[in-house]
Amino acid sequence: MITFYPGPSKVYPEVGQYLQEAFESGVISANHRSAAFMEMLAETISNLKLKLDVPADYEVYFVSSATECWEIIAQSLISVPSLHIYNGAFGEKWMEYTQKITSGASSFYFDHNALPELPFASKLSGSELICLTHNETSNGTALPASFLESLRSESDNLIAVDATSSMAGVELPWESADIWYASVQKCFGLPAGMGVLILSPRAVERAIELGERKHYNSLLFIRENFLKNQTPFTPNILGIYLLNRIMQQVKPIEEVAEQTALRSREWYQFLTKYRYPLVVTNEAARSETVIAVAGTREKTAQIKEAAKKAGIVLGNGYGTQKDTSFRIANFPAISSQEIAMLQQFLVSFAGK
Ligand SMILES: *Cc1c(COP(=O)(O)O)cnc(C)c1O
Secondary structure, eight states, X not given: OEEOOSSSOOOOTTHHHHHHHHHHHSGGGSOXXXXXHHHXXXXXXXXXXXXXXXXXXXXXXXXXXXXXXXXXXXXXXOSSOOEEEESSHHHHHHHHHHHHHHSOOEEEEOOTTSOOOGGXXXXXXXXXXXXXXXXXXXXXXXXXXXXXXXXXXXXOSXXXXXXXXXXXXXXXXXXXXXXXXXXXXXXXXXXXXXXXXXXXXXXXXXXXXXXXOOSTTOXXXXXXXXXXXXXXXXXXXXXXXXXXXXXXXXXXXXHHHHHHHHHHHHHHHHHHHTTOOBSOOOGGGBOSSEEEEEOOHHHHHHHHHHHHHTTEEOEEOOGGGTTTEEEEEOOTTSOHHHHHHXXXXXXXXXXO
């Protein structure tokens, strides 16, 4: 089976060998306060910052998932209501989680075929943190870097970005936001079970001002441990090992992003040519890493079933479009040969 599921998704083929190496190296049996672990943690962060071109003064922590990041941000970085700008299921979930913890989250919803405009500026003054979903995995939309850049230049608010299904697949405008996070089972091409949380100096400063220390995953505990190359609780040591090996292996993000952009252009051209209707008709709002194809319930079910018989797993739709769309991951670990196989299948299906 080959998979185009947008998370968990296809892992890099080298992961098999790295798993064996991890076992043989002994590091996965080592104590997480040992020098061997601490060195590996420091090396992993340094390789990640290098390959993803993260600014030197931003801090990187490993947590358990993107969902945990929703909770960490709500607990440790929000004292005045946050503003959530979203167009799909993941942005909405983030808002709902935050609402439960802080009880003041407000939302600005925009259509998935539009880009959010800045008329919400009046709402910005009353909130301290703006929450955005860089790549809305549920409907195949993404925010262009120019949007993040203009938001940054128009407001002083801290900005948090869910980049779960784009980090490590596209270039991110790091300086345009203060809090970035992702989980490793999407563009990182790794097995699930870890989240990456990245903070600007301003976000760190704000966490210190707020001084929140009530939870096992309070941001300040996480940070204090990571500053010593440790973690507040026993971490996913195998996950960190694999992330380090993958970060050593991958090309610098500019090159990876070039391939992602090229493949996504080809995907959209292909789907248009063979008359597969796209969920996102506005080209400017389209994601490069997750492509959503629309269809009736019957047609969508048929195509997923036929693909399965051909040995190909398509991503189900998500949220409101669960049964009326399917999704294709355009993640870096997927090979050109696999893409060609899926396209061949789609050509023959279109002809039926
Ligand atoms: C997958 C995903 C999440 C949730 O990730 P977990 O690792 O399951 O916590 C959150 N946001 C977006 C945009 C996602 O694609």
